[in-house]
């Protein structure tokens with residue numbers, strides 16, 4: 350009878366291949382901007398993670414699939430040797446997709462051999478490898494969507510039409526505030542950045558039961574939101590001018606938007622997607638509200654009626670990405686996972702339509718620079 354970790358490992362490894370399955374070899378090679386990676390690279394890098402952090406140190410006699418590859422598929426781990434430059438991942442035509450698939454099989458077989466003899470510490474690393482791969486599964490979709498958006502044919506990743514969105518009517522949920530504990534608690538997996546659990550003091554606040562919709566965001570556009578500097582943070586207004594922002598990233602006009610289903614009519618009631626932190630802030634300012642802090646979001650997520658928590662869009666918060674009190678990065682390469690990115694980024698809470706099932710939780714902290722628009726990012730108002 351396979352245990353829970355064995356099932357997680359198998360389903361996670363299979364899900365990556367399933368997400369890459371609709372892509373041609375040429376699709377899987379594309380890198381449309383320095384922030385995005387080719388699908389082929391995601392498939393290989395998640396495999397490299399297991400090979401380097403789990404198999405090499407913990408499976409006696411494990412032989413690297415190819416000793417030249419680690420430098421291609423190391424993402425950002427300084428302690429694990431030299432790396433191919435991130436903006437040039439799209440230049441790696443070799444190894445080909447078939448070789449990367451063979452790499453995955455090789456590593457999967459070694460992981461299966463390791464699992465029955467894995468110590469608790471190794472099982473923890475295997476679990477981390479699965480949650481790491483799940484993060485890349487979402488990136489695989491956001492990155493291919495950006496690549497496809499650069500093609501005038503605007504190809505659909507998923508043919509067919511999306512399910513209609515039927516959110517509840519907007520209302521404000523009241524939270525009494527006070528001193529309460531935030532951060533991960535309990536036995537399940539969490540990333541290191543979700544702890545230590547600690548007390549925060551919240552003022553009484555209200556938060557919207559749902560996300561801002563396309564129709565609501567269109568009103569902001571019609572009202573001249575992108576032309577009114579007083580609604581914007583200074584850095585945001587500079588971006589509006591420098592990059593000519595007039596609408597969310599993938600809106601073609603106010604009627605149609607590009608997405609995983611290709612070009613589709615904008616659903617008025619669906620959450621507005623592909624907003625930067627700056628657009629979220631400007632909208633909130635125009636609406637006479639604000640973004641919640643990450644701790645308000647976490648506290649409110651337990652309120653009855655709190656809808657669209659993690660199935661539609663990541664939700665920008667007003668919190669910059671900081672270590673929690675007492676946070677200490679782990680020793681060794683794993684310590685480079687989160688801690689070193691705690692500057693210049695905003696926290697997003699929730700989860701999106703591209704987040705793998707079971708990946709997110711209320712204490713989960715996603716983070717991106719405030720100008721990032723290619724993620725499935727939207728907003729929920731607070732006041």
Ligand SMILES: [Fe+2]
Pocket residue numbers: 394424481485
């Ligand atoms: Fe990674």
